[in-house]
Amino acid sequence: MNKYRFTSPLYWKISAALLFTLALVGLGYLFISSYTSQRYFQEVNQQLYKDVAKYMVEEASPIVDGKVDTAATHDIMHSMMVINRSVEVYILDTKGNIIDYVVPFTSVKREAVALAPVEDFIKNDGAQYIIGDDPKAPGTRKAFSAAPIYDKETLAGYAYIILASEEQSAVLSNLFGSYMLKTGTFMFFIAMIVALIIGLLAIGFITRHLNKVIETARRFKEGDYAIRVPDDTQGGLDVLRDAFNEMADTIEANIEQLKSIDRLRQELIANVSHDLRTPLSLTQGYLETLQMKEGQLQPEERQKYLQIAYESSEKLAHLIAQLFEYSKLEAKQVQPEKEPFLLAELLQDVTTRYHILAEEKDIQMQLHVQDEVPLVFADLGLVERAIQNLLDNALKFTPSGGEINIHLTNQATGVEVRIADTGPGIPVNEQSQIFERYRQVAPGNSKAKGAGLGLAIVKKIMEIHNATIGVQSRPEQGTAFWFCLPAYTG
Ligand SMILES: Nc1ncnc2c1ncn2[C@@H]1O[C@H](COP(=O)(O)OP(=O)(O)OP(=O)(O)O)[C@@H](O)[C@H]1O
Ligand SMILES: [Mg+2]
Numbered sequence: 001m002n003k004y005r006f007t008s009p010l011y012w013k014i015s016a017a018l019l020f021t022l023a024l025v026g027l028g029y030l031f032i033s034s035y036t037s038q039r040y041f042q043e044v045n046q047q048l049y050k051d052v053a054k055y056m057v058e059e060a061s062p063i064v065d066g067k068v069d070t071a072a073t074h075d076i077m078h079s080m081m082v083i084n085r086s087v088e089v090y091i092l093d094t095k096g097n098i099i100d101y102v103v104p105f106t107s108v109k110r111e112a113v114a115l116a117p118v119e120d121f122i123k124n125d126g127a128q129y130i131i132g133d134d135p136k137a138p139g140t141r142k143a144f145s146a147a148p149i150y151d152k153e154t155l156a157g158y159a160y161i162i163l164a165s166e167e168q169s170a171v172l173s174n175l176f177g178s179y180m181l182k183t184g185t186f187m188f189f190i191a192m193i194v195a196l197i198i199g200l201l202a203i204g205f206i207t208r209h210l211n212k213v214i215e216t217a218r219r220f221k222e223g224d225y226a227i228r229v230p231d232d233t234q235g236g237l238d239v240l241r242d243a244f245n246e247m248a249d250t251i252e253a254n255i256e257q258l259k260s261i262d263r264l265r266q267e268l269i270a271n272v273s274h275d276l277r278t279p280l281s282l283t284q285g286y287l288e289t290l291q292m293k294e295g296q297l298q299p300e301e302r303q304k305y306l307q308i309a310y311e312s313s314e315k316l317a318h319l320i321a322q323l324f325e326y327s328k329l330e331a332k333q334v335q336p337e338k339e340p341f342l343l344a345e346l347l348q349d350v351t352t353r354y355h356i357l358a359e360e361k362d363i364q365m366q367l368h369v370q371d372e373v374p375l376v377f378a379d380l381g382l383v384e385r386a387i388q389n390l391l392d393n394a395l396k397f398t399p400s401g402g403e404i405n406i407h408l409t410n411q412a413t414g415v416e417v418r419i420a421d422t423g424p425g426i427p428v429n430e431q432s433q434i435f436e437r438y439r440q441v442a443p444g445n446s447k448a449k450g451a452g453l454g455l456a457i458v459k460k461i462m463e464i465h466n467a468t469i470g471v472q473s474r475p476e477q478g479t480a481f482w483f484c485l486p487a488y489t490g
Pocket of ligand 2: 393454
């Protein structure tokens with residue numbers, strides 16, 4: 001599974017996404033840090049030199065009698081610029097028009113600057129960071145110092161000093177660049193690599209667990225239906241694991257059920273062909289003889305052959321019916337339709353029907369019903385079928401002159417039906433297997449021969465009712481079968 005981890009496209013996809021994110025973060029970091037450090041520099045610059053314009057105006061009177069005193073101002077402007085080449089000095093009139101300036105290198109490209117930042121700056125006395133128009137680069141704004149110029153007590157204009165000149169900006173950006181390159185970038189790459197390693201480890205951890213799910217799903221698809229995602233799958237994938245495992249359980253159960261139905265169908269076909277062959281060939285054989293020896297047979301012989309053919313076909317019908325009933329129950333195609341009813345009434349009905357058969361065999365059949373037996377909650381048709389099968393056996397195996405006693409009693413576990421006969425009994429070692437299909441005691445006894453499915457059907461019926469069933473028998477003394485259905489509580 002570990003091998004799979006690094007060949008997993010998922011791992012590489014997530015890793016690529018991580019790399020991309022880290023690169024984006026890196027660019028963002030570079031951008032933000034360059035922006036903030038530039039702004040920091042400008043702010044510091046403004047704080048340091050905020051009074052420069054005021055000093056200049058105090059030293060020289062740039063405007064006298066409404067006119068710019070060019071000689072005096074240029075003088076002082078130059079001396080300022082000799083000391084600090086990063087400044088650019090402008091004289092503005094009261095509307096913000098540039099009326100004089102001393103600027104190194106390039107030319108001035110604006111004729112006026114916005115006055116609002118200038119007035120704000122003067123009002124706050126430079127306490128707040130304010131940027132104003134750069135006359136040399138329209139569209140950019142820089143830190144400045146400003147002071148009002150008075151000519152005989154009236155406002156004549158402003159001294160406006162840009163604090164970071166072009167030259168200084170160029171030097172700064174070089175310095176900044178190399179600084180960033182040397183330390184910032186280095187630190188940043190270290191951080192990137194650490195983040196990458198941690199990220200790849202985390203992705204490895206998650207994909208390792210995710211791959212367990214993927215691998216399990218793949219093997220499940222290939223037919224290993226018993227496989228499940230291991231319990232130690234973590235990384236927040238436990239919900240996925242549980243969902244997959246539950247789904248796998250359901251699919252496996254469905255497949256098992258389909259298989260069992262299929263198995264049953266095959267068994268049924270095998271059994272049907274085997275079990276039906278004997279009575280079918282008997283019927284065919286006798287009918288054939290009757291056809292071929294038409295006219296040569298004595299009436300008694302004819303009668304006998306017809307009787308055998310008829311009995312064989314009846315047996316065939318019984319076999320088919322039993323087989324289909326059992327198969328349906330086994331394949332869980334029968335859903336019990338439960339209802340509350342009185343077992344006493346049902347037993348009364350069924351025994352009335354069996355009385356004639358019992359009388360024919362000279363068997364005494366009696367029903368004993370206890371008082372106040374509660375209702376049961378069961379499928380009436382299926383329970384009737386179970387009672388019939390038990391009575392069929394009792395009648396079939398009890399010899400003439402025998403007795404069949406049916407008891408209905410109220411027990412702690414439910415309502416009990418007990419059918420006891422005085423037949424040959426079932427050997428003790430056979431009793432535990434008697435409910436299995438095709439299990440017959442002394443199967444060679446042709447008179448008693450049935451499908452061997454009657455008791456298996458009764459057991460299935462009791463199983464789908466969650467009811468218990470049992471047998472008590474003593475050879476030569478008789479047999480008692482009982483079942484106990486849960487009482488109706490609703
Ligand atoms: N009351 C009984 N007394 C003695 N033996 C019994 C009794 N009931 C069942 N058996 C034995 O158990 C076997 C299985 O009974 P079961 O009802 O399943 O099959 P069957 O009666 O032979 O065939 P089917 O009921 O399908 O026609 C019987 O063949 C018989 O040997
Ligand atoms: Mg039977």
